[in-house]
Amino acid sequence: MIRFLILAAVLTVPLFSGLGKSASVSAEQGKSGHLIIAQNIPQLDDEIKGETFDLSALLAYENGKYVEVKENLKWGSLNKNVASVSDDGVVTLSGKSGKTFIFVTNGKSYDRIGIHVKHGEANFDKQKGQEYDIISNAVRSMSVKEKVGQMLMPDFRNWNGQPVTEMNEEIKELVKKYHLGGVILFRENVVTTEQTVRLVDEYKKANEDYGLLLSIDQEGGIVTRLQSGTDFPGNMALGATRSTELAESVGHAIGSELHSLGINMNLAPVLDVNNNPDNPVIGVRSFGEDPQLVADLGTAYTKGLQNSGMAATAKHFPGHGDTATDSHLGLPSVPHDKERLLEVELYPFQQAMNEGIDAIMTAHVTFPKIDPTTVISKKDGTEIALPATLSYEVLTNLMRNEMGFDGVISTDALNMKAIADHFGPVDAVIRAVNAGTDIILMPVGLEEVASGLYEAVEKGEITEERLNQSVERLLTLKAKRGIFKQVTETPVEEKIEHAEEVVGNITHKETELEVARKSITLVQNNGLLPADKNNLDSIVVIGNTYSDSLQKALAVHHSSVELIKSTQPLSEAQLTKVRNADLVVLGTYTFNVSGRSPSSPQMQMVNQVIQAAPDKTVAVGIRNPYDIMAFPEVTSYITQYGFRDASFKASAETIFGLNNPSGKLPVTIYRDADTVLYPFGHGLSY
Numbered sequence: 001m002i003r004f005l006i007l008a009a010v011l012t013v014p015l016f017s018g019l020g021k022s023a024s025v026s027a028e029q030g031k032s033g034h035l036i037i038a039q040n041i042p043q044l045d046d047e048i049k050g051e052t053f054d055l056s057a058l059l060a061y062e063n064g065k066y067v068e069v070k071e072n073l074k075w076g077s078l079n080k081n082v083a084s085v086s087d088d089g090v091v092t093l094s095g096k097s098g099k100t101f102i103f104v105t106n107g108k109s110y111d112r113i114g115i116h117v118k119h120g121e122a123n124f125d126k127q128k129g130q131e132y133d134i135i136s137n138a139v140r141s142m143s144v145k146e147k148v149g150q151m152l153m154p155d156f157r158n159w160n161g162q163p164v165t166e167m168n169e170e171i172k173e174l175v176k177k178y179h180l181g182g183v184i185l186f187r188e189n190v191v192t193t194e195q196t197v198r199l200v201d202e203y204k205k206a207n208e209d210y211g212l213l214l215s216i217d218q219e220g221g222i223v224t225r226l227q228s229g230t231d232f233p234g235n236m237a238l239g240a241t242r243s244t245e246l247a248e249s250v251g252h253a254i255g256s257e258l259h260s261l262g263i264n265m266n267l268a269p270v271l272d273v274n275n276n277p278d279n280p281v282i283g284v285r286s287f288g289e290d291p292q293l294v295a296d297l298g299t300a301y302t303k304g305l306q307n308s309g310m311a312a313t314a315k316h317f318p319g320h321g322d323t324a325t326d327s328h329l330g331l332p333s334v335p336h337d338k339e340r341l342l343e344v345e346l347y348p349f350q351q352a353m354n355e356g357i358d359a360i361m362t363a364h365v366t367f368p369k370i371d372p373t374t375v376i377s378k379k380d381g382t383e384i385a386l387p388a389t390l391s392y393e394v395l396t397n398l399m400r401n402e403m404g405f406d407g408v409i410s411t412d413a414l415n416m417k418a419i420a421d422h423f424g425p426v427d428a429v430i431r432a433v434n435a436g437t438d439i440i441l442m443p444v445g446l447e448e449v450a451s452g453l454y455e456a457v458e459k460g461e462i463t464e465e466r467l468n469q470s471v472e473r474l475l476t477l478k479a480k481r482g483i484f485k486q487v488t489e490t491p492v493e494e495k496i497e498h499a500e501e502v503v504g505n506i507t508h509k510e511t512e513l514e515v516a517r518k519s520i521t522l523v524q525n526n527g528l529l530p531a532d533k534n535n536l537d538s539i540v541v542i543g544n545t546y547s548d549s550l551q552k553a554l555a556v557h558h559s560s561v562e563l564i565k566s567t568q569p570l571s572e573a574q575l576t577k578v579r580n581a582d583l584v585v586l587g588t589y590t591f592n593v594s595g596r597s598p599s600s601p602q603m604q605m606v607n608q609v610i611q612a613a614p615d616k617t618v619a620v621g622i623r624n625p626y627d628i629m630a631f632p633e634v635t636s637y638i639t640q641y642g643f644r645d646a647s648f649k650a651s652a653e654t655i656f657g658l659n660n661p662s663g664k665l666p667v668t669i670y671r672d673a674d675t676v677l678y679p680f681g682h683g684l685s686y
Helices: 002-016 027-032 134-141 144-151 169-177 193-206 235-241 244-261 291-307 338-343 346-354 392-402 425-435 446-459 464-480 492-502 506-519 547-555 572-580 601-612 625-630 645-655
Strands: 034-037 052-054 057-060 066-069 074-077 083-085 090-093 098-105 110-118 121-125 182-185 213-216 311-317 359-362 374-376 383-385 408-410 521-525 539-543 561-565 583-588 617-621 636-639 676-678
Touching: 034 098, 057 134, 074 083, 083 098, 090 110, 134 464, 144 446, 144 464, 169 193, 182 193, 193 213, 193 244, 193 492, 213 464, 235 244, 235 291, 235 506, 244 291, 244 492, 244 506, 291 311, 291 346, 311 346, 338 346, 346 359, 359 392, 392 425, 408 464, 425 446, 425 464, 506 645, 521 625, 539 547, 539 572, 547 561, 547 583, 547 645, 561 572, 572 601, 583 601, 601 617, 601 625, 617 625, 625 636, 625 676, 636 645
Parallel strands: 034 110, 182 213, 311 359, 359 408, 539 561, 539 583, 583 617, 617 636
Antiparallel strands: 034 057, 052 090, 057 066, 074 098, 083 090, 098 110, 110 121, 374 383, 521 636
């Protein structure tokens, strides 16, 4: 302690001498790296959020590289009445107004940053000088190959036909060879908590420069990648709760679980406005059909994610909600003009931008009223409109120039058929980069695409300035979220221990169940619900997809719950069981318009059961709230918006009166194209 106090005293003179830090850094020290506090980087925000926050110490080198250092540092505060700092750089504000300097030294060099608190608002008072602009220096120092590498985010989902659950030498070499700035993980890659931490740790060790973005689609609901994490009900379930507090809690819990695993970028939230009941790919991934609801819950979810240390990504810009085609399978089109788009599809994205979202993912959807450009499809030679992902008009003129977004833009996966069918792998990427994208997500053929980009720069098809813009944004995002290459990684066993405390913890599970319970929407009820289980001798559950989960949830409350699993109309013997049951529970599952057509085998079976037991049948819309359009005469109908266990538990509790339903429809349910069956906001309770 005495030594530390002496050191602090020695440093006081140069701290207040007005000299730039570079004046005290010798040439020899410059070669070995000089110490700076990352929050002094000019590209980062001055505003301080929260009463506690981390500071990062970096060693910056003359060759443009920089790394985070955590060991053998001394941190101190010159005015602890304003803020104190822990031994590992965690600052705690006292709540009092005033100013202090936080400083750090490794015994060779040091840095400081001012903190000014006034009227409850705290801001950094940054040091000035070229030595702090390490991002610009890094960009100037990079080769074209390194710049291209920062923009590439491939997947290593499988290798030689097997899921990648641990690092191999081939992948490690590709990370190094192509200077990869990011990698995306999938469900196949993240099986257990321990295994995921080890895999992520190996990816980080393979990366040699500037840190690695490790992304994943952990939306919650039907798009949930972690096999060991908390299975939150999803966005439309949150939409039914109408609760921004729950949305923020879910975002923070998801972010905390990912962060503990070492994953640092979530490709969520979905900000598409699902105003088309026939949408086969968004549906319950959306918060709902109302732009204000989507904006409110989306920004709350984003706040939770980013406050957990996670980079958040709004998708799919300019909006994939009003489509009837899945862009994984075809090329959808949205015909609306800009005025309508600004009011509906673009509104949630604009609000997210205003609130400082880190990144935005583009949609493989055409918007001919924004960009009428046509190109010739390589699939069949026909003329097609240019998808938003490849459109300069959409990415640069609309998103950047008109809407003012200065964060990171990512493509959606470039192996999706909306792009892959119509454009060559290299052609698609060159178009995307020139349109303004920063992250090239899942390019088709890493070697071919990387080589194609090098050649495009050499030929002048892509300018190096265009690459520089993207690389600066990417390095800024990494610095903002504390993503740096580290001098010494925390031992993996410590990371595993921490992750196992966070992933799937009891608090997150409680939030999961609270969302599920508050999301359950009682759409129709002619006196059947709540059912008194003490007056029921037998219950029959009928359905196919996830019907066993529904049966299991009901069986927790009743000893006689039989499952009839069927995808088509029932036999006479099965119908006899239906007629003899005291309660019939239908589990319906659809995701597109054909699935809920009354002529589909599932819906023929559903209507057959309703006719056989008209006064004792409750239908549960397992995924899609629109299912009742195919059987409007059912006695009771509840919808749960997803197929995770918590939602089935909440539905069973609702059926037996243990959960009073409070969910409100986040969408309108139509009888036909012109007639509303149940309006947005409808929801019954007991």
